[in-house]
Amino acid sequence: MSGSIEASAFITCIILALGLVKPLIQALQYTDNLAMAGSTVKEISGLLEEEELDRPHKPVKLDNSQVSFENVGFGYGDAEVLHGVSFKAVPKGMTAIVGPSGSGKSTVARLIASFWEAKSGAVRIGGVDVRELPLSQVMETISYVSQDTFLFHLSVHENIRIGRPGATDAEVISAAKQASCHDFISALFQGYDTILGDGGGSLSGGERQRIAIAGAILKNGPIIILDEAA
Numbered sequence: 001m002s003g004s005i006e007a008s009a010f011i012t013c014i015i016l017a018l019g020l021v022k023p024l025i026q027a028l029q030y031t032d033n034l035a036m037a038g039s040t041v042k043e044i045s046g047l048l049e050e051e052e053l054d055r056p057h058k059p060v061k062l063d064n065s066q067v068s069f070e071n072v073g074f075g076y077g078d079a080e081v082l083h084g085v086s087f088k089a090v091p092k093g094m095t096a097i098v099g100p101s102g103s104g105k106s107t108v109a110r111l112i113a114s115f116w117e118a119k120s121g122a123v124r125i126g127g128v129d130v131r132e133l134p135l136s137q138v139m140e141t142i143s144y145v146s147q148d149t150f151l152f153h154l155s156v157h158e159n160i161r162i163g164r165p166g167a168t169d170a171e172v173i174s175a176a177k178q179a180s181c182h183d184f185i186s187a188l189f190q191g192y193d194t195i196l197g198d199g200g201g202s203l204s205g206g207e208r209q210r211i212a213i214a215g216a217i218l219k220n221g222p223i224i225i226l227d228e229a230a
């Protein structure tokens with residue numbers, strides 16, 4: 001109004017100033033994403049930097065599928081979780097491990113599946129110390145359904161087929177029927193072709209676990225570990 005700046009320059013300034021807002025907001029969003037990427041990278045590199053289990057590569061012949069613990073001691077850090085645990089799970093039988101929350105039941109399951117190794121004593125499969133078995137052989141022998149089931153962002157069909165890649169559709173459906181999940185899968189919008197959310201978000205915990213059990217049935221390994229599977 002006092003003529004210190006021409007009207008054309010004034011309008012240009014206002015338009016340019018408005019244009020600044022969007023990139024500024026975008027830049028702010030990126031700092032959020034960068035922080036998130038930073039913490040994710042830290043978690044992943046922590047896992048990648050873990051020392052690999054030192055296992056042989058040549059498969060060992062197992063006499064049977066007995067799982068046994070001999071005086072096993074184990075702790076995640078300094079505190080011991082399992083103290084001198086011994087038991088035998090007879091082949092073709094069912095062994096239940098019962099105990100209060102936090103007593104170490106899932107830990108026992110993880111030691112059988114070689115996710116961790118015993119600090120003392122021995123975990124044996126078919127009479128052989130698991131430390132003398134190649135990891136791939138342990139994985140082939142054991143079907144493990146964990147307490148916190150994770151499903152992949154894939155169809156129901158593909159999630160079950162992870163148990164045995166190459167299984168036919170009919171075999172997948174038959175395993176689903178045995179795990180009592182055929183009915184709720186059929187009721188889903190696209191049945192077996194329904195894509196499950198990351199982590200299987202759209203299904204209940206029990207339904208997710210049943211799908212994991214179907215995968216374990218499909219795999220048909222000699223040893224099945226069900227961690228709190230109803």
Ligand SMILES: Nc1ncnc2c1ncn2[C@@H]1O[C@H](COP(=O)(O)OP(=O)(O)OP(=O)(O)O)[C@@H](O)[C@H]1O
Nearest residue numbers: 076077081099100101102103104105106107108147
């Ligand atoms: N990854 C881990 N790192 C450190 N400590 C752990 C880890 N997993 C379990 N623990 C600890 O080990 C102990 C045994 O845990 P575990 O999960 O084996 O118990 P649980 O008997 O399966 O319990 P629940 O019945 O609640 O499933 C707990 O004190 C727990 O806090």
Ligand SMILES: [Mg+2]
Nearest residue numbers: 105106147227
């Ligand atoms: Mg548990």
